[in-house]
Amino acid sequence: MSPRAAETSSTAALRWRRRAVGVVAAVALPVVLGGCQLPTFYGYRGSTKQGHDEFLLYVGTVIAAIVVGVIVAALIVWSVFRYRKRSEEMPRQFQYHIPLEITYIIIPVIMVLILFAFTFVTENRVDAIAASPAVKVHVTAFQWGWRYQYPGNVTVTGVTTEDPDPVGLNGAQCAPAVDCLGPGLIVPAGQTTQITLNSQDVIHGFYVPQFNFSRYAQPGVTNVFDLTVQHAGIYRAQCTQLCGLYHSLMFFHVVALPPAQFRAWLSSQEGGAASAALPLSSSNSTTKAAA
Amino acid sequence: MTVLAERPVTHEHEHEHHEGPSGLLKWLTSTDHKLIGMNYMVTSLVMFFLAGIMALLLRTQLSSPNSSFLSFQQYNALFTMHGSLMLYLFAGPFAFGGLANYILPLQVGAPDMAFPRLNALSYWLYLGGSITMLLGFLVAGGAAAYGWVAYAPLSSVQFSPGSAPDLWILGIALTGFSAIFTGVNLVTTTFYLRAPGMTMFRLPIFTWNMLVTAILILIAFPILTAAMVLLFADRHFGTHIYSTAGGGSPVLYQNLFWFFGHPEVYILALPYFGIVSDVIPVFSKKPLFGYKGMIFATMSIAALSTGVWAHHMFTTGVVLLPFFSLLSLLIAVPTGIKFFNWIGTMWRGQLTFTTPMLFCIGFLFAFLMGGLTGVMLASPPIDFATHDTYFVVAHFHQVLFGTAVYAGFAGLYYWYPKFFGRMYREWMGKWHFWLLTIGFWLTFIPQYVLGLWGMPRRVASYPANLGWRSLNVASTIGAYVIGISFVFLLVNLWVSWRKPVPAGDNPWDAHTLEWFATSPPVHHNFEKLPPIRSERPVWDYHHPDALTIEHSGAHSNGNGHGHLTDAGAGAGAGSSGDKA
Numbered sequence: 001m002s003p004r005a006a007e008t009s010s011t012a013a014l015r016w017r018r019r020a021v022g023v024v025a026a027v028a029l030p031v032v033l034g035g036c037q038l039p040t041f042y043g044y045r046g047s048t049k050q051g052h053d054e055f056l057l058y059v060g061t062v063i064a065a066i067v068v069g070v071i072v073a074a075l076i077v078w079s080v081f082r083y084r085k086r087s088e089e090m091p092r093q094f095q096y097h098i099p100l101e102i103t104y105i106i107i108p109v110i111m112v113l114i115l116f117a118f119t120f121v122t123e124n125r126v127d128a129i130a131a132s133p134a135v136k137v138h139v140t141a142f143q144w145g146w147r148y149q150y151p152g153n154v155t156v157t158g159v160t161t162e163d164p165d166p167v168g169l170n171g172a173q174c175a176p177a178v179d180c181l182g183p184g185l186i187v188p189a190g191q192t193t194q195i196t197l198n199s200q201d202v203i204h205g206f207y208v209p210q211f212n213f214s215r216y217a218q219p220g221v222t223n224v225f226d227l228t229v230q231h232a233g234i235y236r237a238q239c240t241q242l243c244g245l246y247h248s249l250m251f252f253h254v255v256a257l258p259p260a261q262f263r264a265w266l267s268s269q270e271g272g273a274a275s276a277a278l279p280l281s282s283s284n285s286t287t288k289a290a291a
Numbered sequence: 292m293t294v295l296a297e298r299p300v301t302h303e304h305e306h307e308h309h310e311g312p313s314g315l316l317k318w319l320t321s322t323d324h325k326l327i328g329m330n331y332m333v334t335s336l337v338m339f340f341l342a343g344i345m346a347l348l349l350r351t352q353l354s355s356p357n358s359s360f361l362s363f364q365q366y367n368a369l370f371t372m373h374g375s376l377m378l379y380l381f382a383g384p385f386a387f388g389g390l391a392n393y394i395l396p397l398q399v400g401a402p403d404m405a406f407p408r409l410n411a412l413s414y415w416l417y418l419g420g421s422i423t424m425l426l427g428f429l430v431a432g433g434a435a436a437y438g439w440v441a442y443a444p445l446s447s448v449q450f451s452p453g454s455a456p457d458l459w460i461l462g463i464a465l466t467g468f469s470a471i472f473t474g475v476n477l478v479t480t481t482f483y484l485r486a487p488g489m490t491m492f493r494l495p496i497f498t499w500n501m502l503v504t505a506i507l508i509l510i511a512f513p514i515l516t517a518a519m520v521l522l523f524a525d526r527h528f529g530t531h532i533y534s535t536a537g538g539g540s541p542v543l544y545q546n547l548f549w550f551f552g553h554p555e556v557y558i559l560a561l562p563y564f565g566i567v568s569d570v571i572p573v574f575s576k577k578p579l580f581g582y583k584g585m586i587f588a589t590m591s592i593a594a595l596s597t598g599v600w601a602h603h604m605f606t607t608g609v610v611l612l613p614f615f616s617l618l619s620l621l622i623a624v625p626t627g628i629k630f631f632n633w634i635g636t637m638w639r640g641q642l643t644f645t646t647p648m649l650f651c652i653g654f655l656f657a658f659l660m661g662g663l664t665g666v667m668l669a670s671p672p673i674d675f676a677t678h679d680t681y682f683v684v685a686h687f688h689q690v691l692f693g694t695a696v697y698a699g700f701a702g703l704y705y706w707y708p709k710f711f712g713r714m715y716r717e718w719m720g721k722w723h724f725w726l727l728t729i730g731f732w733l734t735f736i737p738q739y740v741l742g743l744w745g746m747p748r749r750v751a752s753y754p755a756n757l758g759w760r761s762l763n764v765a766s767t768i769g770a771y772v773i774g775i776s777f778v779f780l781l782v783n784l785w786v787s788w789r790k791p792v793p794a795g796d797n798p799w800d801a802h803t804l805e806w807f808a809t810s811p812p813v814h815h816n817f818e819k820l821p822p823i824r825s826e827r828p829v830w831d832y833h834h835p836d837a838l839t840i841e842h843s844g845a846h847s848n849g850n851g852h853g854h855l856t857d858a859g860a861g862a863g864a865g866s867s868g869d870k871a
Binding site: 041042043044051053054057058061062065068069072073075076079080083084085086087089090091092093094095096097100101104105108109112115116119120122123126127143201202203205207209210212213214215216218219220221223225236238239240241242243244245246247248249251 | 363364366367436437438442444445450535540541542575576577578579580581582583584606607608609612613616617620621623624627628630631632634635637638639640641642643644652655656659660663664666667670671672673675676678679680739740743744745747748749750751752753754757834837838839840841
């Protein structure tokens with residue numbers, strides 16, 4: 001990565017080093033001055049514990065990518081402007097510079113290994129399975145909807161098909177601020193929910209953008225993962241894996257309730273009764289209990 | 292092979308060979324690698340333009356939320372065919388069937404490919420496969436609509452009934468065989484038909500990269516063809532290889548597909564790296580920096596590419612994340628070597644920005660951005676957050692657009708004078724480049740942001756209240772600008788055909804053997820060959836006072852500095868008729 005590419009004169013090398021320091025400083029300074037408030041680079045900060053770990057890795061990787069990208073782009077731009085044809089003089093026909101070539105093998109290898117180390121630590125955190133989660137939910141994807149099976153034989157099914165409102169959502173219950181398309185997965189906030197995911201037909205993608213997380217729902221494969229949603233709220237979610245005609249409409253939601261309210265909702269469902277008023281106004285967690 | 296010994300006397304038979312059929316019969320029966328290569332190029336460019344028009348339809352649909360410009364079925368069919376045409380019928384065949392077919396025998400100093408009839412068979416299989424796939428649009432229900440990857444079980448007869456998927460599978464199988472035959476031909480030609488003096492380490496990088504690509508084809512395409520045969524069996528013969536119902540495994544399909552699919556990504560990239568590695572030295576007036584390092588980088592990319600397929604399957608939950616992540620990240624190292632070698636080639640050169648060189652610079656920036664986001668996606672947690680979103684769409688379009696479009700058209704402009712003996716119009720080439728570049732960045736940068744915001748790929752519509760509209764509009768405008776830029780290419784081809792400006796044999800003062808042949812090359816290519824003592828025989832021939840200095844440290848070598856001598860070969864060395 002040394003910008004001293006093909007330089008032999010030491011003054012030019014010094015000049016280059018100063019330029020490189022300037023470039024790195026220009027990129028790094030706003031980050032350092034910004035302190036803890038990391039720029040998000042359009043990513044979500046992660047509403048789950050696992051998603052926040054991913055966010056930190058994402059930001060670090062983006063910063064590294066920007067540094068590398070700016071240096072390489074600067075070298076290209078410099079070459080293009082500095083070495084455009086100015087005379088009929090024949091350039092020196094040099095071809096190899098072994099120390100330089102070895103340098104730009106070793107530096108990327110080191111960078112890759114560092115990135116891999118952070119990746120390895122983060123992926124183990126994201127994929128960690130708690131021994132005793134607060135609640136276990138079995139999620140089954142199908143064309144085109146989701147079925148959530150909670151403890152105590154509570155099953156909620158919602159479909160998104162050509163029928164605009166197949167589960168009697170009645171639009172009116174939706175707060176206009178939130179898009180409420182499709183049924184919701186209800187979990188306790190601040191506690192770990194263990195999701196067991198599979199599919200009854202084709203492959204679907206369980207994706208919650210604000211959780212920075214997706215996982216395939218596949219026939220014949222059972223995936224287990226933990227979500228620890230930090231704060232109560234409604235999180236938009238959508239199927240990401242092409243699953244046929246109505247893939248585009250296979251929306252759902254994750255609704256995180258304070259634990260006590262979650263328990264109350266769950267026990268109210270256990271008899272198969274219809275859902276009482278939910279604490280969150282937009283109760284798109286359309287309950288169609290079918291025990 | 293005894294062909295080497297025979298090669299120098301081919302010109303004695305020149306007149307006999309010239310007498311053959313002409314017109315349509317010649318086109319149908321020719322085994323000349325140049326004619327077959329041209330057929331490949333024309334056919335694959337037709338596929339490129341068809342797929343491009345499909346892309347514009349897709350982008351039109353997405354320019355507004357809840358759009359009803361296309362139905363869901365039409366949209367799903369169009370993105371399936373857009374991807375299939377671009378990847379199976381354009382990017383690969385344009386490189387290994389078109390450019391390589393035409394250029395590789397010339398670059399090694401051979402009279403033709405090793406197996407000319409097999410070469411012809413390749414083309415006809417490819418044409419047949421392409422038409423077969425396109426016929427899907429004509430059957431009831433429309434073309435296949437399961438994405439270019441055709442994941443099981445969505446591609447099963449239960450979820451994708453009708454005959455269009457069968458036509459698609461058959462099309463892939465036919466073009467798969469065509470690619471395998473071309474791979475055999477390219478490998479054999481490179482190993483056995485090199486001219487005397489053309490040692491392996493004197494091969495042009497384009498030929499080296501095509502050799503490695505051809506080996507990758509032989510590794511990857513049989514797997515694809517086998518996977519397609521099994522898919523067909525599942526659909527029609529009652530097997531349950533990919534269906535859980537009979538104890539099969541849908542994940543098996545993904546493993547087989549990506550064991551082809553990831554080497555395929557490099558089958559679509561390495562030839563184009565080769566073009567860039569040939570073009571940049573020519574317009575920098577220098578040898579390629581780190582020539583041997585470049586070859587080893589290509590071989591390491593190929594080797595690593597066979598062990599990274601499951602990075603497309605990180606979110607399946609059934610692959611060993613650290614292994615595939617580390618190998619995928621490591622590919623950044625040889626790719627980085629290539630970047631620094633290209634920069635080192637330009638370093639202290641005398642750069643002229645003809646259209647091919649501009650396209651190569653455009654490639655560098657496109658591939659830099661696509662490569663860096665690729666490194667991010669090789670990290671499983673980041674992939675979890677962005678998998679199957681527009682972030683991935685933006686990433687692979689930047690990579691593939693960088694290679695197949697930027698570098699591909701760099702190659703087309705670069706070799707155009709060789710193909711036709713006439714010059715394209717430089718100013719139109721530059722308009723093509725700048726419009727393409729504006730359109731390219733405008734199309735794909737918004738898609739990264741859309742992906743990070745959570746817009747999934749392959750959706751035909753999106754809700755109005757998510758704030759995705761303006762970025763989608765920007766992306767659509769960019770796509771149309773790209774479309775308009777290609778009008779300049781088509782007009783350029785038309786004008787330079789109707790009002791020819793002679794190009795001469797070596798208008799670029801280029802380095803490699805194809806520029807020693809006439810433009811266009813005669814039947815069986817060469818009347819005579821220059822001595823081959825480095826990987827730049829034509830340069831050495833014209834610039835005996837400016838030979839390559841092996842090591843940069845050797846400052847004392849007086850040969851390095853001198854004045855550009857008039858190359859004297861062909862009509863217009865260094866001064867093509869139409870430089871703007």
